[in-house]
Every structure is written in C-alpha cells, then in structure tokens.
Amino acid sequence: MNAGEENLLKSISNDTLLDLTQRYGQSAFGFGPGQITGSPGGRYPLTPAADFLSGQTGKSNESGGEQTSDDDDDRFDPLDPRKRGSAFDDDKHGGPLSKKPKEQRSLRLSINARERRRMHDLNDALDGLRSVIPYAHSPSVRKLSKIATLLLAKNYILMQAQALEEMRRLVAYLNQGQSITSSIPTPIAPFGQAAVYPFTGSALATCAEKYSGTPASLFKHHNDKP
DNA sequence: TAGGCCATCTGGTCCT
C-alpha cells in the first residue's frame, strides 16, 4: 500500500477510520510492513467515485463489438499522450511499423486496438469491483490502485465468509441453548464471556459492527497472507 | 528527482 492509499484509509470516514487506522493500520490491505516501504504517493488524481463510475455509464460492451480499426475506441484519444500510444505506430516518428508493409501495419493496428479494448474491459471490471467493496467513494478520496483493489476485495470476501461461519455457529448455539433450558429458564450470559459462550472474543465484541458492513469490520480480519 | 502507477505497444503462445 502506498502513502496515497494510506491517506485514503485516513479519509474514508472520520469516526470509523480513525479507529480503523489506529487498530489495524496498514495491514488492512494485507500488505506486510516490508511492502509498505518507499510509500511514495500514488498517481491518482483526486477522482470522485462518480468519476470512474460514470465511466461505465453509457458504455457498451465493446468486447462483443464489431469495431476493428485503431481509432474506433471512443476512449482512445490520439491527442492525449497517455492514450495516444507510443511513437512506434506513428509513421511520422519512423517507428518500426513504418517500415513494414501496409498490410502488416493494418494488422498490427487492429491487434493493438483489440488489446486496448481488452485492457479497458479489465479496468471496467476493476471499477465495478471498487464500487461494491466498502471503501470511501467520496471526491476527496483517491481511487484505489489495481493491486489494492484486488487485495481489499480478497480480504472482504474472507471476512464475509468468516462472518457467515460465525453467524451459523451463533444460530446453532442459540438453538442448542433453547432446547436445554426449555424447562428451567436461565439467563444467557452477555456476549464476550468466553467461559459460557463458545465463540471467539473478536466475534462477540463486535458482533453488531461485524455485520453492519462498515469499513472497520472489513479491515479487521485476514491480514495474514495465504 | 525517485518511485509508484498507469496506458499502450509488441511479440509470443494457446485455443477455437
């Protein structure tokens, strides 16, 4: 996780994230301390969540499209240096393609366009992933990097699986207690008392928070690497 | 200025 994403965590939510960063720190992303070193900022502009979400609006599925030429992609901007591509496909720059036959050049441009669309589809899928995992989507928060998105999603899935498992155990425990104490009503011990409640302390102490879907609950678990 | 992140091009490989 870079410093930009560290800042992201700090700006997710004034209340929950303060607690989050203090308790779980950077390991919430699943990175080890050694992987945090360097920590120069990310390149992301202060992109609102709606910014990359709006990139999906009105977007057709280009993978199944019939467009084949190099300039058919509406997201491809020849005037934008970051979207224009390298000088290799520019005759005026005398790139390798300029020495190839026109047919080969045309084929290469077609392949390039296809690859570009494929990568755009991949990025759209990543945007979709960002939109469903709980992290701040406010304009003041940087967009998650690709690697951070994947790691955060992985932790989120693992946390949800654990939450589900503990919920099952909770239901089983309640059902069991009901059958045993049906004749003699006994007060049930409060959550968190491990002596009478066979669940992990973390599961009990933050039961409500755990299932509320807050970022804190997301970052809390599964910091270890497989 | 270094390093992180990204988009794009490119050639290779595999699959249909």
Place this chain on the structure above:
DNA sequence: AGGACCAGATGGCCTA
C-alpha cells in the same frame, strides 16, 4: 487464421 491472453518494454503523470 483469427482472437484471447500474457508478460516485457516504454514512456507519461503524479506525489513525497
């Protein structure tokens, strides 16, 4: 043969 997928190379942008 054509398309999908992949990884390496390259260069631009941004931030500390």
